[in-house]
Amino acid sequence: MPLPLLRPASLPAFLMLVAASAAAQATSLDEGTFRILNGGTEVGMETFSIRQNGAGDDLVVIARGRVVQDTGSGGQEVQASIQLTGAALRPAAYDLEIRGGESQRINARIAGNRASARISSAAGENMREYLVAEGAVLLDDGMAHHYYFLARRAGSSSMTIPVVVPRTSRQLNATVSVAGSGSVAIGASTLPATHYVVEPAGGTTAHVWADARGRVLKVEVPSRRYTAIRTAAPGP
Numbered sequence: 001m002p003l004p005l006l007r008p009a010s011l012p013a014f015l016m017l018v019a020a021s022a023a024a025q026a027t028s029l030d031e032g033t034f035r036i037l038n039g040g041t042e043v044g045m046e047t048f049s050i051r052q053n054g055a056g057d058d059l060v061v062i063a064r065g066r067v068v069q070d071t072g073s074g075g076q077e078v079q080a081s082i083q084l085t086g087a088a089l090r091p092a093a094y095d096l097e098i099r100g101g102e103s104q105r106i107n108a109r110i111a112g113n114r115a116s117a118r119i120s121s122a123a124g125e126n127m128r129e130y131l132v133a134e135g136a137v138l139l140d141d142g143m144a145h146h147y148y149f150l151a152r153r154a155g156s157s158s159m160t161i162p163v164v165v166p167r168t169s170r171q172l173n174a175t176v177s178v179a180g181s182g183s184v185a186i187g188a189s190t191l192p193a194t195h196y197v198v199e200p201a202g203g204t205t206a207h208v209w210a211d212a213r214g215r216v217l218k219v220e221v222p223s224r225r226y227t228a229i230r231t232a233a234p235g236p
């Protein structure tokens with residue numbers, strides 16, 4: 001028996017049903033909110049979600065984040081979305097939009113070991129291409145939840161990890177050291193955490209505290225007087 005054709009009026013409802021079904025199958029790896037502080041003074045918030053669909057080679061992870069903060073010269077909003085695929089969580093695409101100050105939009109696709117990025121700003125549009133090493137991690141400046149992927153990659157070991165920085169459309173190496181275990185106070189809770197020290201080549205050192213599942217609890221960049229700390233403990 002042939003399947004009935006969808007009428008144009010019913011198509012949007014059908015697409016919404018498919019989207020709802022896909023969302024229902026997604027698993028939350030982490031989600032929440034960070035308070036952003038500069039020198040101990042709260043200047044903004046970061047909200048984020050990290051969700052996965054599928055398993056093994058068919059695994060797809062989408063991380064979305066939004067940062068709104070006072071930069072001292074006005075407000076700024078940054079929205080980022082990254083996609084990773086496969087059991088190794090290989091970066092596949094990212095989309096970054098910065099509003100306020102020097103607004104710009106960066107879209108990139110990563111195929112094999114090569115990334116192609118399109119950068120749009122008030123000055124115009126240009127393309128950049130660069131190599132992406134095996135085992136690379138996406139880590140945008142000012143997105144605390146991106147350290148989740150670095151913590152998962154490092155685990156309990158110190159190592160050098162290639163890092164893709166969307167805002168500069170380049171890759172660099174970061175030395176990740178496990179500085180031991182500690183705890184982070186979030187509200188009325190004190191949570192055990194692994195303390196990582198992240199030293200990007202030519203960049204600024206970051207201190208990251210993550211729980212046993214890689215969920216980021218706190219990030220500090222002392223040279224920038226930047227701190228991001230969760231407003232509530234991660235779910236079970």
